[in-house]
Amino acid sequence: MNTAVILAAGKGTRMNMGINKLYLNIKGRPLLARTLDVFFACSSIHEIVLVIGEDEEELCREKIICNMEHNKPLKLVIGGKERQDSVYNGIKSADKGSELILIHDGARPFVTQAMIEESIKEAKLHKAVAVGMPVKDTIKQVDGNGFILNTPDRSGLWIAQTPQTFTLDTIVQAYELSYREKAAATDDAMLVERMGLRVRMIKGSYDNIKITTPEDMALAEEILESGRVGNV
DSSP: OEEEEEEEOOOOGGGOSSSOGGGSEETTEEHHHHHHHHHHHOTTOOEEEEEEOTTOHHHHHHHTGGGSOOSSOEEEEEOOSSHHHHHHHHHHHSOTTOSEEEEEETTOTTOOHHHHHHHHHHHHHHSEEEEEEEOOSOOOEEOTTSOEEEOOOGGGOEEEEEEEEEEHHHHHHHHHHHHHTTOOOSSHHHHHHHTTOOOEEEEOOTTOOOOOSHHHHHHHHHHHHHTOSSOO
16 A cells, blocks of 8 residues: 655745645646646555645635545645654554555646656665656855855756655654654655665656746746646
8 A cells, every 4th residue: 555645734935925835726727736636646546645734724625625536545634833744744644554655745746657656666675765857957065155165076966856755664763763863854865864774766857846936837837838747
């Protein structure tokens, strides 16, 4: 059994729209609904845990859930103060019989079934998998005053995306350790890395963007119009 934990509890303040960006429409369909469509359509996902803001349950049911066909269990879970808290709430709500947990940003609607399937396949072999893409630009590390410290070799640098997929035991242990040691991380793979486990990186897509700003919304419409993704 494989459970997808979809994160939708962020406030999206950089969008400046007065509403959680996940409920905004992209070409007539809410961003979050587009993300969920892919996971509902994937036969290798058996349960979906949707983590939402504490004051958004009614909004979510009205704009998203009531307008979707549910062909597998869907649980609504209230998020926490920080992203890590929201993820952990989602993990704890997953079916105890789950073999794998796929953690995905609700703001990445252009995930594909192929990415999900490949993540599951690799996680069964390696226990921990992250989707990403090689960096295309030269990266500079700078100090607090804006001066360049060094230029890392970009041949080994990747942009981290989601889904990130782990065996249930692995991700639970990683989160329990992070809480004991009060360790913060910007993604879930970092917490697994801290345990000394290797995380397998597989290719996602440059279209698998996280929608954060109004400019990203415009780019999302372009991606849909291009026909490069199948969840139009």
